Amino acid sequence: MGILTTLRNGDHRLTRRVAAWDSDWARQLLPPVEEAAEHTKLWWAAAVAMGFGGGLRGRAAAAAGITAMGVAELLSNGVAKRLVERRRPPKEWIPHDEVEDRPDSSSFPSGHTAAAAAFTAAVAPSWPWAGAACAVPTVMVALQRVHSGAHYPSDVAAGAAIGLAAAALVRATPRLLMCAWR
Template identity: 75%
Template sequence: MAALGLAQLVCNGVCKQVVDRPRPPKEWIPHDEVEDRPGSSSFASGHTAAALAFTAAVAPSWPSAGAVCAVPAALVAAERVQSGAHYPSDVAAGAAIGLVSAWLVRRLPRLVVRVRR
């Protein structure tokens, strides 16, 4: 799915390379999951971006499936903060990237056709 690919490219190929933000401090996380965090930059959440990109890509064509997908997408976002992998702002940025990626993939062909005329 193109929206997922674009979201991952922006998050992992651009944001994590440009914004070298450390993960939240281990002392903030009251459980052992904190040891399983990735070593890459915290900004932005690629998991959240992918979950929201998929949900936003499905929803216009199949609204009931989009509504169902919204639940696990929200859970992914919450889990990324709860596990200590991301700050809330990393998750918010990932969500925005996912939504914009789905919008762009859906709208870009029409925009290109307009520009070519």
């Protein structure tokens, strides 16, 4: 069996396992997390809270987070989803009702995860405490995307990688511009 076949089979097994996870915690907490993350509402709310309550450091962290999130959304939803057409996990793998509320777009990559990872990774260097606080819902968003049947774990991993790259790009841009102006 080839490496790609092994990875795909593992991806499919993990999708079924996470989607079948039936606990009170998952049923009560994951749907509200998904609702809060829709249209990046959760991250905009976090940015507003940081901007109002965090002084100059909070405003810098919020600006970095929002900018990185925008770059990640452009890369994941504007570029990657158009380049890679991947079907969502089969409905019969998802043993709960959330499977009916899935997007029609390509499964690859997870735009929700890209936005969440970008926001969190861009916030953390400016304000580590806020970055740590944002990391909890970021992980929950990633888990929810697989649990709901919207994505495979590899879609979520790709979204996280895009988010981290977007945050690194945003964090490096001022230094790159300073070097270019010299």
